[in-house]
Amino acid sequence: xxxxxxxxxxxxxxxxxxxxxxxxxxxxxxxxxxxxxxxxxxxxxxxxxxxxxxxxxxxxxxxxxxxxxxxxxxxxxxxxxxxxxxxxxxxxxxxxxxxxxxxxxxxxxxxxxxxxxxxxxxxxxxxxxxxxxxxxxxxxxxxxxxxxxxxxxxxxxxxxxxxxxxxxxxxxxxxxxxxxxxxxxxxxxxxxxxxxxxxxxxxxxxxxxxxxxxxxxxxxxxxxxxxxxxxxxxxxxxxxxxxxxxxxxxxxxxxxxxxxxxxxxxxxxxxxxxxxxxxxxxxxxxxxxxxxxxxxxxxxxxxxxxxxxxxxxxxxxxxxxxxxxxxxxxxxxxxxxxxxxxxxxxxxxxxxxxxxxxxxxxxxxxxxxxxxxxxxxxxxxxxxxxxxxxxxxxxxxxxxxxxxxxxxxxxxxxxxxxxxxxxxxxxxxxxxxxxxxxxxxxxxxxxxxxxxxxxxxxxxxxxxxxxxxxxxxxxxxxxxxxxxxxxxxxxxxxxxxxxxxxxxxxxxxxxxxxxxxxxxxxxxxxxxxxxxxxxxxxxxxxxxxxxxxxxxxxx
Amino acid sequence: xxxxxxxxxxxxxxxxxxxxxxxxxxxxxxxxxxxxxxxxxxxxxxxxxxxxxxxxxxxxxxxxxxxxxxxxxxxxxxxxxxxxxxxxxxxxxxxxxxxxxxxxxxxxxxxxxxxxxxxxxxxxxxxxxxxxxxxxxxxxxxxxxxxxxxxxxxxxxxxxxxxxxxxxxxxxxxxxxxxxxxxxxxxxxxxxxxxxxxxxxxxxxxxxxxxxxxxxxxxxxxxxxxxxxxxxxxxxxxxxxxxxxxxxxxxxxxxxxxxxxxxxxxxxxxxxxxxxxxxxxxxxxxxxxxxxxxxxxxxxxxxxxxxxxx
Ligand SMILES: Nc1ncnc2c1ncn2[C@@H]1O[C@H](COP(=O)(O)OP(=O)(O)O)[C@@H](O)[C@H]1O
Ligand SMILES: [Mg+2]
Numbered sequence: 001x002x003x004x005x006x007x008x009x010x011x012x013x014x015x016x017x018x019x020x021x022x023x024x025x026x027x028x029x030x031x032x033x034x035x036x037x038x039x040x041x042x043x044x045x046x047x048x049x050x051x052x053x054x055x056x057x058x059x060x061x062x063x064x065x066x067x068x069x070x071x072x073x074x075x076x077x078x079x080x081x082x083x084x085x086x087x088x089x090x091x092x093x094x095x096x097x098x099x100x101x102x103x104x105x106x107x108x109x110x111x112x113x114x115x116x117x118x119x120x121x122x123x124x125x126x127x128x129x130x131x132x133x134x135x136x137x138x139x140x141x142x143x144x145x146x147x148x149x150x151x152x153x154x155x156x157x158x159x160x161x162x163x164x165x166x167x168x169x170x171x172x173x174x175x176x177x178x179x180x181x182x183x184x185x186x187x188x189x190x191x192x193x194x195x196x197x198x199x200x201x202x203x204x205x206x207x208x209x210x211x212x213x214x215x216x217x218x219x220x221x222x223x224x225x226x227x228x229x230x231x232x233x234x235x236x237x238x239x240x241x242x243x244x245x246x247x248x249x250x251x252x253x254x255x256x257x258x259x260x261x262x263x264x265x266x267x268x269x270x271x272x273x274x275x276x277x278x279x280x281x282x283x284x285x286x287x288x289x290x291x292x293x294x295x296x297x298x299x300x301x302x303x304x305x306x307x308x309x310x311x312x313x314x315x316x317x318x319x320x321x322x323x324x325x326x327x328x329x330x331x332x333x334x335x336x337x338x339x340x341x342x343x344x345x346x347x348x349x350x351x352x353x354x355x356x357x358x359x360x361x362x363x364x365x366x367x368x369x370x371x372x373x374x375x376x377x378x379x380x381x382x383x384x385x386x387x388x389x390x391x392x393x394x395x396x397x398x399x400x401x402x403x404x405x406x407x408x409x410x411x412x413x414x415x416x417x418x419x420x421x422x423x424x425x426x427x428x429x430x431x432x433x434x435x436x437x438x439x440x441x442x443x444x445x446x447x448x449x450x451x452x453x454x455x456x457x458x459x460x461x462x463x464x465x466x467x468x469x470x471x472x473x474x475x476x477x478x479x480x481x482x483x484x485x486x487x488x489x490x491x492x493x494x495x496x497x498x499x500x501x502x503x504x505x506x507x508x509x510x511x512x513x514x515x516x517x518x519x520x521x522x523x524x525x526x527x528x529x530x531x532x533x534x535x536x537x538x539x540x541x542x543x544x545x546x547x548x549x550x551x552x553x554x555x
Numbered sequence: 556x557x558x559x560x561x562x563x564x565x566x567x568x569x570x571x572x573x574x575x576x577x578x579x580x581x582x583x584x585x586x587x588x589x590x591x592x593x594x595x596x597x598x599x600x601x602x603x604x605x606x607x608x609x610x611x612x613x614x615x616x617x618x619x620x621x622x623x624x625x626x627x628x629x630x631x632x633x634x635x636x637x638x639x640x641x642x643x644x645x646x647x648x649x650x651x652x653x654x655x656x657x658x659x660x661x662x663x664x665x666x667x668x669x670x671x672x673x674x675x676x677x678x679x680x681x682x683x684x685x686x687x688x689x690x691x692x693x694x695x696x697x698x699x700x701x702x703x704x705x706x707x708x709x710x711x712x713x714x715x716x717x718x719x720x721x722x723x724x725x726x727x728x729x730x731x732x733x734x735x736x737x738x739x740x741x742x743x744x745x746x747x748x749x750x751x752x753x754x755x756x757x758x759x760x761x762x763x764x765x766x767x768x769x770x771x772x773x774x775x776x777x778x779x780x781x782x783x784x785x786x787x788x789x790x791x792x793x794x795x796x797x798x799x800x801x802x803x804x805x806x807x808x809x810x811x812x813x814x815x816x817x818x819x820x821x822x823x824x825x826x827x828x829x830x831x832x833x834x835x836x837x838x839x840x841x842x843x844x845x846x847x848x849x850x851x852x853x854x855x856x857x858x859x860x861x862x863x864x865x
Contacts, residue, residue, distance in 0.1 A: 111744040126739040128732045130855075139732050140743030143725050190743075 040102075041066045041229045042087070042118070042198055047096035049082050056082040057093070058253040064198060069220060069230045071244035071261070073237070074273060075470045076441065078250040080233045081123070084200045088120040089113040119191025120200040125183050129176040133169055133186050134158060137193050154193070161192050165222045166215070180328065181212035188219065198229040205239055209328060210498065210531030217243050235273075235471075237266050238499075249273055274471050285486060289506075290319030292355070293490035294340070294459045299349035301335050309335040310346070311514045317459070317490040322481070323519075324505030325494040326530050332514035333494045334376055337463040340492065341373040342366045343381075353459060367396050370458030374448055374465050376494070378441070382448045385437040389429050390418035392436050393451050425450035426476065442473030449480055460484055463494040478504060498527045512536045563695075565819065570699045572815035573808065574707070578772065579604070579765040579782075580807035581710040583789035584796070585717045586761025588803055591793050592721060593754040594734040594856035595643060598654025600762045601786025602661020603635040607766030609665040612777040613672060615679045625706070625767050632763020633756045635661065640755035644748050647860040658786070666779040673777070681775035682706055706764070706772040713761070718800040730754055734854030737861040747861045762786065784837070791840050797852040806843075813839050 040063045049057040056079045064070045072080045085091045087098065089107040098105055100116055107113050113120070127136050138154045155171045162169055167185045175183060184204060191199050201220075205213045220230055220243060234240050240247055241261060249256040249272040256272045295316040303309030309332045317323040327333055338344035340351060342363040350357050358366060367373075375381035383392045394414050397403050402413050418432045427446045429439055436444065445465065452460070462481065466474040481504060485491055495501050501508050502522060510517040510533035517533040532539045583600050590597045607628035615624040635657065642653045682704035686692075691701040721727040729750045732740040737747045765786075770777045788810060796802025817832040 109744075110742050114744070122742075126736070126742045128736040128739050130735050130852075131728075131732060135728055135732075136739075138725075139728055139740065140745045147724050147726065149723055149725055149728060 039066060040064070041100065043099040043102075044083070044087060045097045045099070047083060047086055047098075048094045049079075049086055049091055050094055051082075055253045057086065059095075060250070060253075060255045062248055062255070062258075064229045064231055066197075066229050067224055067227045068245040069224055069232055069243055071240040071247045072231060072233045072250065073235065073240050073247050073269065074250035075235055076468055077252075077470065079253040080250055081202055083250070084120065084202060084231060084233060087113070088118060088200060114194050114196070117195060117197035118200070119194060119196030119198070121184065121187045121191065121202060121204060123202045123206070125187055127175045127183055127186060130174065132172055132174050133178075133189070134171045136175060136186060137171075137190050141194070157193060158189060161189060164226075165192070166219050167192075180207045181209070181215070184208070184212075184216070185219075197227075198231070199223070200231040200233070202233045203235075204232070205234065205236065207329070209535045210527055211535060213239070237269055237273075240269070241266065251275060270471075284482065284504075287320040287486050287488075289321050290488060292316045293319050293353065294492065295352040295355075296340070297350050297352070299336075299339060299346050299351060301339050301344055301346040303332075303335050309514050310339065312349070313511075313514070313516055314349075315492075315509055315516065315519070317492055319458075319488045319490050320485055321507070322485050322491040322493055322505045324501035324508040325492065325511055326498060326501050326508055326534055327496070327511035328534055329496055331511050331534075333463065333511060335514075336511070337373070337376065337461050337492075337494055340459075340461050341371065341375075364396075370455075372452035372455060372457035372460045374445075374452055374460070374462040376463035376467075378444055378448055379437075383436050383444060385435070387436055388433045389422070389427070389436055389439070389447060390414055390432040392447060393418045393421055395451065397455075421450040421454055424454075425480075440470075442469035445469050445477065446473060449477055453480055453484060456487070457484070457489055460489050460491045461494070462491065464496065465493070466495075466497070466500060498530055501530075502527065510534055565823075567695050567698055569812075569815050569819050571702070572818060573812045574699060575703055575773065575811075576814050577807040577811035578707045578710040578768045579785055580789055580792060580810055581713065581804065582761045582765035582768060583786055584792040584803045584807060585713050585800065586758035586765070587790055587793045588717065588796070588798060588800060589721070589730065589754040589761075590751075590758040591857055592734045592798055592854055593730045593751050594737065594854050594859060594861070595640075595751050595755060596650045596654065596790075596858040597636075597639055597657070597755065597758060598651055598787070598790060599635070599639055599657025599661065600758075600765075600789050601782050601784060602658035602665075603632050603759055603762035604661075604766035604769070604782045604786045605665040605780065606635055606661045607632045607763030608770035608781060609668055609766070609777055610763075611767030612679060612770035613668070615681070615771050616673065616677060616777075621682055621771055624771050625764060628763035628767035629760045630763075632759040632761070632766075634759070635763070636755040636757070636759020637752070639759070640752045643860060644751045644755070647862065650858045650860070662780060669777060669779060676776055676778055678776050679771060681771040681773075704772055706768040709764075710768065714800055714804050721800065726750075726753065731854075733861075734856055737856050737859075741861075741863060751861075762789075765789070788836065788840050791844055795843050798854065799852065809843075810836055810839065 043063040045061055047057050047060045047062070048055075060079070060083055062072075062083060072084070074080050082091060086093045087107070089109045089112050092108065098107060105116055107116060107118075110120075128139070131139070134151050134155045137158060138149065138151055144150045144153055158169070158171045161167065167189055169182055169185050169189065175186065178186065184207070188199065204216060208216065220232070224230060232240070232244055241264070244261045246258060247261055247264065247269070248258040249269065251273060297314050299310055299313045300308065301310040313336065315323065325333060325336065335344055339346045342358075342361060346359070350359055352358065353366070353369060353371065379385060384395070394403050394417065398409060398414070402410060403417070404410050415432060421427070422429060422432065425446050427450060428443050436447065439447065449465070460481070465477055465481070481491060481493065493501065493505060505522055507519055507521055508525065508530065509519040510530055512534060513536065517536070517538065520529070529539050583604060587597060587600055610631045611624035611628040614627045615621055639653065639657050642648045642656070643650045684702055684704050686697075687701040691697045693701070721730060729740065729745050732745060733747050733750045741747050766782070769781060774781070792803055792806040792810065795806040796804070813836050817835050820827055820832050821829055
């Protein structure tokens with residue numbers, strides 16, 4: 001693998017480089033679309049889409065050509081998905097026109113969109129996991145045998161397409177046995193099989209390992225070479241720069257501009273995206289590392305469905321240190337965080353805080369003793385949705401002086417305290433009595449961070465603290481986490497975002513199927529090494545693995 | 556007296572009854588399988604069966620051909636299925652509750668019609684046993700398997716037919732998809748509600764025939780509430796059979812065996828209180844359901860109505 005260049009690090013790469021990597025060139029002219037390059041294939045004019053209280057698309061223009069990858073870039077909530085759901089017929093716009101090959105078309109449903117040759121891969125996969133790959137592809141299609149299924153013929157079609165575009169899947173595998181990357185290929189296959197000439201991919205890389213991302217990009221290049229049009233939705237700059245030909249940037253429902261990728265730098269894009277400069281690269285001061293504050297010894301635990309979610313996990317975090325936990329979601333991260341927070345019993349091993357075993361401590365006792373927890377499911381575990389902002393801010397401390405006297409809450413004090421936190425942590429809310437559910441994702445996360453960090457914790461467990469929130473809030477949360485570290489807290493940071501982990505952590509542990517694959521020093525590892533470990537492959541023991549073989553197959 | 560249980564002819568008799576008595580279980584639970592595979596739980600099977608039983612009987616009682624009676628049961632069953640679909644698919648009523656409602660409706664209406672149209676317990680001459688040429692002469696086996704009336708044969712034919720429809724046709728694929736992930740099926744242009752209407756009507760037709768098999772095939776009378784909750788056992792059999800047609804076949808045979816034993820125990824005058832004997836199938840249901848915890852095959856969207864979210 002050492003010679004495999006990556007899209008992420010090297011930026012754009014020609015298609016010939018890809019073929020040099022042991023992947024055969026697609027059979028020319030498969031489903032040959034007769035195309036004139038640069039001719040707009042689909043155009044959207046003046047699209048307006050309103051939701052209660054939000055103008056999700058505010059007179060947006062967008063077009064995509066044949067044989068190009070057009071990236072749609074913007075922060076969460078910018079309106080990217082909405083714009084594309086309009087094109088796919090899931091939403092009816094209040095205004096605007098859609099043209100295909102210059103002629104106006106009406107798209108009222110996904111079925112109409114499919115008729116127009118438009119396919120969409122959703123953020124959440126739409127697969128029936130008890131059915132096989134072939135059955136999922138055949139579902140809803142007219143059978144060549146009338147009422148009887150023609151799965152054998154569909155299977156042949158799938159094999160043909162999978163060869164042409166490097167989409168490796170076993171047509172007979174039931175979907176529940178497939179990895180996330182493979183499932184995504186099934187989704188792409190569904191669209192291709194239905195004759196889509198334009199494919200919309202909504203944040204397709206969010207769920208993939210770096211290796212799977214690369215394979216996806218290879219597939220996209222093949223498709224582009226064959227005249228397909230691709231819309232690539234993302235909020236990740238590196239990926240957009242690596243894979244696209246043109247970029248349309250959206251902010252708060254409006255189109256900021258459409259640019260040619262070649263002419264853009266990262267910083268220029270950031271400015272378009274957020275309207276100001278953002279420094280995500282945090283400056284890290286060197287901090288004296290102290291004693292071990294959190295220690296897990298041979299911890300095992302079961303998950304929600306009773307499966308063994310953690311096996312013999314041993315980790316320790318020192319004062320003034322950030323230990324990252326990298327892994328694809330569902331490999332035990334959630335259980336790990338819950339065991340430390342005292343929300344999930346563990347079946348073996350011990351958890352220690354400041355060298356004291358806390359195995360049988362309640363969550364409340366852990367909290368009082370200096371443990372702070374930023375949960376992954378912020379809407380479920382982090383707040384009470386129907387509580388006021390101020391109530392959520394004092395959720396843990398409301399039984400203590402000065403927040404209450406005896407059984408009476410001290411409303412005056414709580415109000416003053418809440419206003420201070422709202423100010424200090426830049427929480428955007430109309431009032432302290434506003435229902436928390438009405439705040440945006442980024443502001444809810446600021447609220448949780450404010451509540452947890454204002455207590456000056458000794459140990460902080462942060463699970464996916466920046467997932468799905470706007471880049472401004474991310475920047476702020478990064479600075480807060482680093483401040484806690486500098487103050488001497490021991491921090492366990494669980495994240496799927498490797499860039500985030502590499503930017504913040506001192507050491508990074510990789511978790512795969514509930515076991516810790518390795519713990520690496522930030523200065524001595526790379527995204528590629530971490531990615532392999534995340535897929536369950538130990539790079540140290542790996543020999544002669546070929547490029548182009550799916551990571552899942554090696555694992 | 557007890558040794559009479561163990562004579563060969565008794566054994567053949569019990570097994571013959573077992574094969575015969577499985578008929579209503581098979582029709583009803585195969586029908587319920589279609590519904591559940593598409594994500595609709597129909598607890599009203601018993602009510603549909605009663606309606607089917609009544610109409611089949613009434614048509615025959617009025618002097619029409621037996622097959623016209625079966626047809627009447629099918630039509631009535633489909634209408635009841637349509638009603639169930641309207642209430643739980645279109646109106647999205649809670650499926651369990653609306654099923655109980657359908658049961659009570661079928662129970663009440665069939666009793667009312669019986670009282671007004673017939674009045675007293677009468678008999679009709681129902682489907683007759685037809686031996687299948689050659690094989691019915693085989694010793695033992697011939698009588699057990701090949702000496703039955705047409706509805707019994709039809710019930711067994713429905714097992715592979717149902718399997719084929721579910722696993723080898725486009726409708727079957729849609730049924731399986733809709734029962735497991737209606738959102739995914741919807742994005743591919745499959746009409747979730749359309750498929751569920753179809754399975755409710757298929758299930759209704761089969762439940763209707765299940766009723767007819769009692770009133771003009773096995774017992775040849777109609778009585779109020781003559782199913783005695785057989786339709787509820789049929790629902791349980793679908794769970795027991797893990798939503799698969801062979802499983803449903805195995806379950807139906809198991810239950811009809813218990814039934815046949817119970818009848819023979821009574822007929823032979825073995826000193827067991829008849830209430831205990833009659834209770835056996837119901838006790839079985841509870842025991843079996845308690846031990847069939849394996850629900851891997853369970854359609855994930857079972858008993859959940861579907862609404863497209865914008
Ligand atoms: N179904 C919906 N109902 C109400 N508001 C919605 C809905 N979908 C999206 N929105 C709102 O529209 C805006 C744009 O959302 P979206 O298109 O999902 O953004 P993006 O995909 O760029 O993250 C957001 O403010 C979001 O809250
Ligand atoms: Mg989106």
